[in-house]
Amino acid sequence: MSKLKKTVREASLDVLESVEKNQSYSNLLLNHAIEKYNIKGPDTGLLTELTYGTIQRRMTLDYYLAPFINKKVESWVRQLLRLSLYQMVYLDKIPDRAILFEAVEIAKRRGHKGIASMVNGILRSIQRKGVQSTESIQDPVERLAIETSHPEWLVKRWTEQFGVHKTREMCETNITAPLQTARVNTLKTTRDELLESLTQEGLTVKKSQIAPEAIVSLKGNLAKTDAFRKGLLTIQDESSMLVAHSLDVQEGFNVLDSCAAPGGKTTHIAELMGGKGKVLALDLHKHKIKLIEDNAARLGLENIESKAHDSRTAGELFEPESFDRILVDAPCSGLGVLRRKPDIKYTKTEKDLESLQKIQLQILKAVSPLLKKGGILVYSTCTVDMNENQGTVKEFLNQNEGFQPYELIHLPETVQPFVEENMLQIFPQDFGGDGFFISCFKKDS
Numbered sequence: 001m002s003k004l005k006k007t008v009r010e011a012s013l014d015v016l017e018s019v020e021k022n023q024s025y026s027n028l029l030l031n032h033a034i035e036k037y038n039i040k041g042p043d044t045g046l047l048t049e050l051t052y053g054t055i056q057r058r059m060t061l062d063y064y065l066a067p068f069i070n071k072k073v074e075s076w077v078r079q080l081l082r083l084s085l086y087q088m089v090y091l092d093k094i095p096d097r098a099i100l101f102e103a104v105e106i107a108k109r110r111g112h113k114g115i116a117s118m119v120n121g122i123l124r125s126i127q128r129k130g131v132q133s134t135e136s137i138q139d140p141v142e143r144l145a146i147e148t149s150h151p152e153w154l155v156k157r158w159t160e161q162f163g164v165h166k167t168r169e170m171c172e173t174n175i176t177a178p179l180q181t182a183r184v185n186t187l188k189t190t191r192d193e194l195l196e197s198l199t200q201e202g203l204t205v206k207k208s209q210i211a212p213e214a215i216v217s218l219k220g221n222l223a224k225t226d227a228f229r230k231g232l233l234t235i236q237d238e239s240s241m242l243v244a245h246s247l248d249v250q251e252g253f254n255v256l257d258s259c260a261a262p263g264g265k266t267t268h269i270a271e272l273m274g275g276k277g278k279v280l281a282l283d284l285h286k287h288k289i290k291l292i293e294d295n296a297a298r299l300g301l302e303n304i305e306s307k308a309h310d311s312r313t314a315g316e317l318f319e320p321e322s323f324d325r326i327l328v329d330a331p332c333s334g335l336g337v338l339r340r341k342p343d344i345k346y347t348k349t350e351k352d353l354e355s356l357q358k359i360q361l362q363i364l365k366a367v368s369p370l371l372k373k374g375g376i377l378v379y380s381t382c383t384v385d386m387n388e389n390q391g392t393v394k395e396f397l398n399q400n401e402g403f404q405p406y407e408l409i410h411l412p413e414t415v416q417p418f419v420e421e422n423m424l425q426i427f428p429q430d431f432g433g434d435g436f437f438i439s440c441f442k443k444d445s
Helices: 008-022 026-036 042-056 058-068 077-091 096-110 112-130 140-150 152-162 164-174 191-200 238-246 264-272 284-297 311-316 350-370 387-399 415-417
Strands: 180-184 204-207 214-219 234-235 254-257 276-285 303-309 323-329 372-382 403-405 423-426 434-442
Touching: 008 026, 008 077, 008 096, 026 042, 042 058, 042 077, 042 264, 058 112, 058 140, 077 112, 077 434, 096 434, 112 254, 112 350, 140 152, 140 164, 140 350, 191 204, 191 214, 214 238, 234 264, 238 264, 238 372, 238 423, 238 434, 254 264, 264 276, 264 284, 264 303, 264 323, 276 284, 284 303, 303 372, 311 350, 323 350, 350 372, 350 387, 372 387, 387 423, 415 423
Parallel strands: 254 276, 254 323, 276 303, 323 372
Antiparallel strands: 180 214, 180 234, 204 214, 372 434, 403 434, 423 434
16 A cells, blocks of 8 residues: 655644644654655655754744734644744745745645635745844843743743753753764674764764763664664663663673663663673553563663563562662653653643652652662653752652762763762753763662
């Protein structure tokens, strides 16, 4: 059966509609659209750029559109206007006439002549008059929120936690596209060998300056390579790779990864243990356990065992003091990965952040008795919120006298300058990786 055909902009419009209506994840929908509409080659890159760009800059685009829309418009029409305006303002390779022509054609196909005429009129007016400046917005928090498309409550919260300068840097970084990075499976190859084979496959790749087993793709999708299929690499952000290093694992250890899916850190721990010992991976969702198992099989790792189980009741599965190391890569707001999942910022609320800390502490409380005396417990998140990070660490130490903060001495030298009071907070602007937090505790002997 032949696949459906749609133009790149129509496919992007479908994804944008679904993200907003159903609060679906843009990255999953994008992959589905590429498959469904058989989008190939450079069009894949364009679809990604249009979709992510429009989502990332949604509030700015709405601010620009506001003076030109004088009546209620259907949701898909607003998305079409955002998508078209994004191209007009932020992409310089596509001429305005092509953008307008395609927008009008889509409006005709999806609506009627009247809607097509309105879309044409609005876009031509913007082309003629230009967009309004943000300088008229008096409140600095509101202005930064509009300029960088971050909810006002979030900008205010970050400004209070980190100051204006750091918040502006972070918000501006969050609306840029991240580079794809991957981790070399050092049990199968070396970084130099992998770089050479990827170059032969036509990619432009380089060594990462952050993690010793990391590579960066400047051109080409690492997930579509023979090297990926053969299990020579894992797609993973550089910040995320630091977590396994902080555990200081050794061959033969028994390690618990308590919130493991999709298995990036689990497999990294298993590789650092030389494929020996055992990594027990827990995740709440059965379907996600399959992702861990698939990853382990592709990488040729046999020292991973996974179970679908709520880590808040991990004591039901294991005896006290069963593990040399425990990782709690906790459920969090994900505010450190807004470049990869831009839709998150529009769906999260301040209330969500408060409730997450309760879950984080419940998991830490449940798994801490399972750690051997003298063992190390690592707490990590992919967020940049002080309540979820430093706040959770402080609470855990207050509630658990048998644990002491432990120095993050096993992290690569390149990130040591970011360590403060035995805690590592990486911001997206620090080296282009995801926002990430790592803290380490040692159990009294």
